[in-house]
Amino acid sequence: MSTKYDAIIIGSGQGGTPLAGAFAKAGHRTALIERTHIGGCCVNEGCTPTKTMVASGRAAYLARRGGDYGVHTSQGEANEVSVDMIKVRQRKRDIVTSFRGGNESRTQSAGVEVLMGEAAFSGSRTLRVEMNDGSVKEIEGNKIFINVGERPAPPKLEGLGSLDPSRVLDSTSIQELDVVPTHLVVIGGGYVGVEFAQLFRRLGSEVTIVQRGKQLLGREDTEVADCLTDILREDGLTVMLESEALNTLSTSSGSFDLAVQTKDKVEILHGTHILFAAGRIPNSDSLNLEAAGIKTNKKGYIETNEYLETSAEGVWALGDVKGPPAFTHISYDDFRIIQKNIISSPSATARLSTKNRLVPYVVYTDPQLGHIGLHEHEARALYPDNPKRIKVAKMPVSYVARALETDESRGMMKAVVDEETGLILGFTCLGLEGGEVMAVVQMAIMGNVGWENMRDAVWAHPSLAESLNNIWGSWNEIGHIYLFAE
Template identity: 55%
Template sequence: MASEANKAVTVKKFDAVVIGSGQSGTPLASALAQSGRKTALIEREHVGGTCINVGCTPTKTMIASGRVAYLAKRAADYGIWTIPSQSLEKGHKAYHSREDGDWEKINVVVEMEKVRQRKRDIVNSFRGGSESRISKQENLELITGEASFKDAKSLLVKIIGQEEDVVVEAENFFINVGERPARPDLSGLDQIDPSRVLDSTFVMELAEVPHHLIVLGGSYVGLEFGQLFRRLGSKVTVLQRGKQLIPKEDPEIADSVKEILKEDEIDIHLNTIVANTKPDHGNDVARKVVVFFEEDGRKNLVNGSHILLATGRVSNADTLNLSAAGVDVDDRGHIKVNAKLETSQKHIYALGDVHGGPAFTHMSYDDFRILNANIISDPTSATPLSTTDRQVPYVMYTDPQLGHIGLHEHEARAKFGDQVQVATMPMAWVARALETDESRGLMKAVVHAETKQILGFTCLGLEGGEIMSIVQTAMMGQLPYTKLQNAIYAHPTLAESLNNLWNYLK
């Protein structure tokens, strides 16, 4: 096989090239091809991008397993008991009474390999569906390899394991290469067994539940995984640098999340500075790493079996040799774009996380909608679509979920001053939450006192993301909060809480 230096090069010409098959790149490539443009879709690893392969799909699949474990452990709260099978041989009475001394509550057993395989199966199904649709699309060629710009109109694509690389030339390029987990510059980290240093990708490939997971970072990723592995049986310690968890949220929301996680027996440390870490070479499998940190200025340490690095993500733009194309990036390495997603080279566009916008799959897909309209379906529109003033909903899939849309209170007050009114209501005042014994959390709404428009809404509660979506729809229609307050919702539903929330505005 030819060496990398001596590889032959094939030149291919296209009308459009999409780099990265994420949640905006894949549908955009198909739309470009359907419009009659000869299109290449370049992917270096797995079709589907972060969401399908290492993000939304696998994490939420595993979180579902964690919730089943959680509910199984709580079965007795609902009057349901799991019992050894031999007790059933003593008759139907076992279902109605605990008078039989052989009837004992048993612990939940987590088969981590099956949890992992279920995750893999669903990921493979989603990915396979995407690959099948791409293969059937006329005018679309999937090229598997590592792309980097040669100049503003061409890419070199290194094809791993093949005799030839490919130079791809085109009039338009669309960059959808996303981000990857950041690795902090932490002293001693490289000395630890790599199998015990995890990020959001590799933590989902564990074949067994960690004895003690130390999570560095107390934001969305760290808390989702921390709660998941606590439910699967791990001891979990979270080290958060800031004074509160999930720093972007309002303090009372963050405090409520903290109390919920503490109730779930997760050990949380705030105001920490992690100094260094080192391996523990003892025989105790639960104590293989040591993390040294300061908490409120006091030195401390924690021993664990694994470390999860949940300290943010970095742009993959650094792999593309963007300087050769004249494409500008910001000081964090994200590609600079305008409101129409154009880079400093007007024929090159950036979509999704790589341009530093809100790092959510649905926002990436909205980038596709913008370019699909402006370039393909309605290119001569006098009012092209843009990213200006678009709503940014999101959900943190802890349990209960945290769903948010619009402005947080501090943002609203900075913009509207004393015209802001705020309402909060605990989920313990929601009938449906009480009936299901899932009443942890609270709702919070921010409104404009004069116009009665909803400025922002947060629900930390059972199906918080679904409740948030109802309020988002009202905001999209510019309905005043009074329309929700006076609406007729079916009883008993979680939605009917939106009758009562507004009574607490002040």
């Protein structure tokens, strides 16, 4: 006999957990299926633990820089800092436990039935759940919501099997290290790779990034990516662009040799730990989606329409499993859309959708890289026959008084505007609290506030937002926004 529910949510990520609570509070019998822990990737392996560790890395960085501010430790001018990796790890674990506990208590108080196990479809709206205690449950739901997320892509490298498994890392296992690696080799120069690379450099590791592409952070405008690369190299990281790891050549106690093909030759790296940060894959492969008629793309991501409906009636997907952008705030906005359309306003004539959603994001390097709206190449693609319509402003963060006063003036700002309408199309801040500065511009974009209003606004002095006077400060005689860096 199967148990019937009004709503079944598979996966307790940042979209699924509040959705389960919303259904239960609305009087629907609701089941939430989770195979590991409540809260999903963000709370347990993603945002919360990584940014906790980034804070430890920044503390070490500032401790070493104390002399720049006239502050010296008892160790004098050497700026030697010791890192207790076990303490760093425990602090991370404690914060994760606290956040996870909050998710669990809210779910329980809402009246959600939590099934700890792994689900797979056995029919259009029926599921077989292999419970963690060894039992099996058959359940069916009027509505089913898939929120199972992603996981790190498995590493592919010849000779990898000869390495000590504890030294072969992904974005989850690296957070459980109890020692600082002597030499960490990071495969992949995307968002995950650069965050961990800078973090462990600050904790005391020698770090090398091996990136196949011509720049780090492939989706960013070239000059922004180049600026970040310069910052990382200034921090002592080795960045190898247009390079590819070939194979491990030899191993010894605590180390390995790695062959890397660069543009010109094969180089040998001597590493102690290797982090694979070159992609993630959806957790859809264990769901037996075929049994429910749920379509995926060639990468395994579940296909949805703008209302998050799948190809199967009565089944929705939200969060990372439906494909990029894979951000926690997108997962939560998916929840908002479904909650509004199905629970709170099901009879509304205008449904909320993902169409034209404005997506901000922050890369938590130091300085942060915050972005909202269109990149320059995306904006120019809107008007291929009128390239002069798109105007670009750039400014180094060294032009910002607050950044100079705090001695945190590395980075740059870039804005893309539509000359005909005066509206801001995109904005990037690679700088001190870049995510917070970006959010100010996001509000302007949301409110259709033009660049001239930002230029003419009275911002508090000295503040980082004051930079928004400067970046749009002047036009020259031919109508191009000044490039302050020149």
